[in-house]
Amino acid sequence: MSNDLDSINSGQLLTFLFATEVGIGILVLPRTLIKEVGTGGWISIILAAFLVGIGVICITLLNRMIGDSGFAALPILLGKPLGWVFSVALMLYLVAISSIVLNLFVEVVRIWFFPAASRLTLMLFLLVPSVYMVSKGLRVVALFDGFIYLIMALLALVPLHGIIDGNILFLRPVLQVTIGKLTSGALKSGVSFLGFELLLFFYPEVLGKKRLFLTGAGSIAMATFFYVGAFIAAIALFGPVQPAHLTYPLLEISRTISLPIVERVDLLFGGLWVTAITTTISGFLIGLVKAVETRFHVRNRISLAVISIVTVIASLITGSFAEAEALADMIGIVGLAVGVVFPAVLLPVAWLRKGAIKKWHQSK
């Protein structure tokens, strides 16, 4: 559980955010965007990145103004009743996104590896490493997330192969999309950047608070780089139409790679990707743990156990695969609201309530 020694520096925060953001998006994004936007989908990704960047600016400013995490100050900013309502809403949001990611995770593992496995078994099994990590505290999570660089460097070989072996001509004409489509594509891409809103929950633990914006922006930039690369690779290799029919284009690209000693590289990459999703889920879970601790002032193992059980139940409820995907779209919008709209609205509120904030700090 988090404790006073649980501080992380800005480099580790960057790693933490990046690892949490990257996971589901890299698999799902190309298909969604091609269906929605067409070959110009990568522009949507960049648009979404800018949108999310605004969110990061808002959260950073908010946290700095408050001197603590935005979440912790909710009752002060909005008054006790509203503060609690929104606190619970945010916690529910975190539960929702954890369970949706877990659900998608299980579905992908079933499609990719184990068609006959039971969902519950897989869910419990795949949750174990995340829960274990979260039980060790934020610092351990952020340190372990360092693996994400190695994983992404290796996984990056897949889209690289797609671009090299493919035909860039498939991407043209590039600018034949309407603004409307681009925007709706950007909104759909939002789900791939979710993780940045965790900045709302962590502030005291972060050393180097001055670089908070750079950290958030850096993680977004890296994620954007990979998503755009994956998108372009999918089209380059599979043409402008086929990816819309492929469930997970990146997976399909990895199926086309053959190395001298190891044929069917996709299975080994699957192992790597499993770790990437574990870091994503653990990111959201530790955000949830922090939220519970901040609001309810409890610090023990039981809260973690309860959270895990709740997540599993939520995942089971979300039902079949198609439902999970629809939910993912929805949670993307909700996440954007949480991460962009909500902090933007809170900024003027925080400015107005400067006095109350100061009093709160003094009473701590």
Added chain:
Amino acid sequence: MTVLIALCVLMAGFATGCWNEKILEKVGIALVTSIDSLPDGRLRFASAAPVIDSDAREKIEFVVTEGHTVRECREALRRKAGKEIVAGKVQSLIFGEATAHQGIGPFMEVLVRDTINPLLAWVTIAEGEGSGLLEKGKAMKEKPPIGIYANDLLERTSQSGETVRTTVYNFQTAFYTPGLDPVTPLMRASETEIVVVGSALFRHDRMSGRIDNKQSMMLNLLMGNRIDGRVTLKLPQSLETPKGFVTFQITQSKRKIRKHLNQGKPAFLIAVELTIDIEGFRIGRLFEPTFLEKMERFLSNSVTSEMQKTIRLIQEAGCDAIGTGVIAKASWYKQWQHWNWEELYPRIELKASAKVNIQNSGGTD
């Protein structure tokens, strides 16, 4: 630590990955499969897998099933096959010619859906029936097992250029992409051997024509693929050589596509520059500069006309193998939206021009 123990206990309680086991020696690893459509509308599915059992008498297990859909056929395998047939290592997918003419898109779709199927398998058309080819291949005692034999043949001929290399995902990409059509290898089986006779041309997912080995080489060059095969051409009188034929090997090729609009319609010129090695001349003659020039000029013209012949064939078949449609769409999108490429393609101006450079010559006397 207590967390870890609790989690381990939890895991152990649910620990059974057994349902998905595909233990190596317990499965039949199909190396080549074929699909044919029968006159009554059903499908015939055949697969050949090596037998892994020191007690068995045959080396290949050849199983045929029939059904209404591919899935039904695969299920039927369970009733017959010696071991559970798995498709993870399929090297080639063979379709009968008749089936190809009807369109293989739906089958490909089904096969791609299942993540276990390799996207790198060859897509091949067989003259006659696919299952017939496999059956004959199985019986060929002097050749390697059918799965490996077919695969090796395809590898070798695609490398030399005598057929066009197409994997499952290549096929699907070409099929889905407007302005690009697939071309697959074409095989024929006799009693004693399997021969790769050329390539099958497709319009979308239906087979619409065929080209032979030499034309396949030309097509490969036009598509910009790397090949290293040998071409034999008849020499004219003017070159005064004792033998009437020349054989040369392609070592390098570069392709440039020039495009322009001609009266609102796209026109393409595909310029290919070849570097070749010639074999079979008296050493002396090849040192004559004028002779070399004459040879190069002759070869350039010959290759150009061969390429042009091939282009005519693919245009007639409505097979945009080179992907001129993709280029057209990329360059002239406004007009593209008004074109019916399927109808336009056979009529566009598609010219080839080859330039041959002789690099090395090996002499014999």
Added chain:
Amino acid sequence: MAEGRESNLSKDLRYNEAGIDTIVKDCPGIARHRLRLQKRDAVLFFMEALVSKDFIQRDVLGYLLSQDGPVLRDLERYNNVPIGTINKLDHMDQVIDAIMDGQAVLIADGVNQAFSFKVNKKPQRSIEEPATEKDIRGPHNGFIERLEANTALIQSYLKTPALKMRRYETGLRSKTTVGVFYIEGLANPKIIDEFDAKIKAVKTDSAFSPSYLEELIGGHAWTTFPLFYSTERVDKAVAYLLEGRLVILVDGFPQSLSVPSAFVMALQTADDYNIRAIAASVIRLLRFGALFISLFLPALYIAILTFHYETIPLSLLIPLAETRSKVPFPPVVEAFTMELIFEVIRESGIRLPSPIGQTVGVVGGLVLGQAAVAAGIVSNVMIIVVALTGMANFIIPNFEVALAIRLVRFPLMILAAMFGIVGISVGSTILFTHLISLKSLGQPYMIPFFPFNLRDLKDAFIIMPAAIRRSRPTLAQPQQYRRKKN
């Protein structure tokens, strides 16, 4: 006759003598020698086995009996006795401790103090290279069991007054002497203090071995990985001291502990710095590869053969399947069986005397392996996997870490059998999380990887030449990062 901390010696010799007798009666080898010094009765107590007869007879007794003047007062004031260490004792406890320690204690009538003479001569062996840590180009000496000798060994390499040592006595019954060495100005005082506090907090009967000490002080009771690395080599211990670490030596054990330790140290040997940097780097990388193999190879074997046959190249597929087809067990059973047999052979090899032990290992491995293949119990690929794994494990220089890896391998195999590569992925995640969360005396165990420290990497994967290696690793938080240029 009761005694406690505060029981003072009386001036009455008989009283003191009786007090000592009550405690040391029947102790092995207790001896007393009565003397008469200047009209006083005196008794000299000592443990026969622990003292040097020469010292007693020649130096102590000889001197005492040859004096004319008031020898006891001289002893009190001037320490003119030709014996190195003389202590004045006031309490009964101190007297008993001194006798038990192998010192000779003199009590005299009319004096309420006792004098102890350090005349220990504990049995010890000669200095030789530790059997488990042989190096090719370094010195061939290693620590032995006595703290004094070991101190001498360290001091011979570090002739600087900055080398300091603190003594502790731990274990209420064993009263083991523990020496903690450090270089002042390099070692971080915070770490010294932390260690100081921890060792003083140890309240058990006997903390007489380094590993026991490590367990008590190191914390993290449930990990298989050692948190304080032990070495018997003097040059390694000296190197650790120069990096700003603490080196702990326990009297009676040749294994030294170095604190704080990092995982990456398990792959370092002293030889790495005695040979050229490029060669050493290649060997270091080989060790990392060996670590990976000994951890993952059996699990990968199980995963691929049970779930992921598609990854095997075609040319290998059929021969592999054929050899596996003769085996009646699934890959996981086969793997476990062979690995366990290998462990049995390995353990048996250790217990037997040297020449037989090695032969048993080789013969056992070969014969059992071949027989098992012929009987169709395992496939020959499995033999290769097990042999490779075992050999790779031997490459790891640190014995305890190698042992830990051996153990962790088995859960990974189980996970691989359950969920293939996903299982291995999950298992590795748990393993790495565990390693990352470990702390050696407050310092992160996985430095320089987690937390990432670019400067320290110059010594982790590859070894930079000495000219580049000018700064000390940060693990020990040394006070001086740059090594002095000479």
